[in-house]
Amino acid sequence: AQSVTQLDSQVPVFEEAPVELRCNYSSSVSVYLFWYVQYPNQGLQLLLKYLSGSTLVESINGFEAEFNKSQTSFHLRKPSVHISDTAEYFCAVSLASNTGKLIFGQGTTLQVKP
Amino acid sequence: EAGVAQSPRYKIIEKRQSVAFWCNPISGHATLYWYQQILGQGPKLLIQFQNNGVVDDSQLPKDRFSAERLKGVDSTLKIQPAKLEDSAVYLCASSSPAGTGAIQYFGAGTRLSVL
Numbered sequence: 001a002q003s004v005t006q007l008d009s010q011v012p013v014f015e016e017a018p019v020e021l022r023c024n025y026s027s028s029v030s031v032y033l034f035w036y037v038q039y040p041n042q043g044l045q046l047l048l049k050y051l052s053g054s055t056l057v058e059s060i061n062g063f064e065a066e067f068n069k070s071q072t073s074f075h076l077r078k079p080s081v082h083i084s085d086t087a088e089y090f091c092a093v094s095l096a097s098n099t100g101k102l103i104f105g106q107g108t109t110l111q112v113k114p
Numbered sequence: 115e116a117g118v119a120q121s122p123r124y125k126i127i128e129k130r131q132s133v134a135f136w137c138n139p140i141s142g143h144a145t146l147y148w149y150q151q152i153l154g155q156g157p158k159l160l161i162q163f164q165n166n167g168v169v170d171d172s173q174l175p176k177d178r179f180s181a182e183r184l185k186g187v188d189s190t191l192k193i194q195p196a197k198l199e200d201s202a203v204y205l206c207a208s209s210s211p212a213g214t215g216a217i218q219y220f221g222a223g224t225r226l227s228v229l
Contacts, residue, residue, distance in 0.1 A: 043223060044207075099162060101159050102157070102218060
């Protein structure tokens with residue numbers, strides 16, 4: 001069975017500092033990888049995804065994630081965070097041969113402090 | 115374009131009562147998902163529709179949960195009777211095209227409290 005583990009439930013960080021949110025997955029078959037963000041009282045929004053090709057993927061607001069097949073990881077990074085990045089972040093996988101069902105990690109709350 | 119609409123936003127009921135949630139996906143999206151998000155956990159898929167047919171309902175507690183998408187557009191998720199452990203946020207998502215890699219667009223969710 002597939003599973004996703006987000007290693008940190010909460011990550012406090014000061015504004016303009018770098019941050020890394022860790023995600024590891026377990027699967028015996030090929031997967032697609034996603035990061036979703038959930039702002040307070042809003043639905044989940046796609047931040048970025050990896051389907052194939054370059055293992056480094058970027059979002060429009062400065063986040064990036066790197067797919068590491070040997071370590072089965074898809075960590076999310078940003079070199080300088082803003083107060084507005086405060087949100088919950090979910091890592092998810094979808095089997096490459098499946099119907100699109102997403103399997104989510106437990107989520108990481110990013111708290112950006114001034 | 116309009117996003118995924120869900121109602122109500124909040125619902126409080128007592129155990130053993132019934133409740134229904136409504137979802138209107140993005141226009142033209144053939145695939146619709148219902149997820150359950152318990153506090154402190156990630157969303158878990160309950161059921162997936164492709165048009166008005168069920169693709170995956172393997173994690174739907176069928177003794178109390180039911181869902182339908184009669185005309186391949188709106189969907190309703192029902193719980194009858196509710197239990198305390200059903201307290202959660204129920205998220206609806208839609209995508210097009212269907213299948214792996216497709217972006218799922220989520221509604222704001224319905225927060226259910228069972229007392």
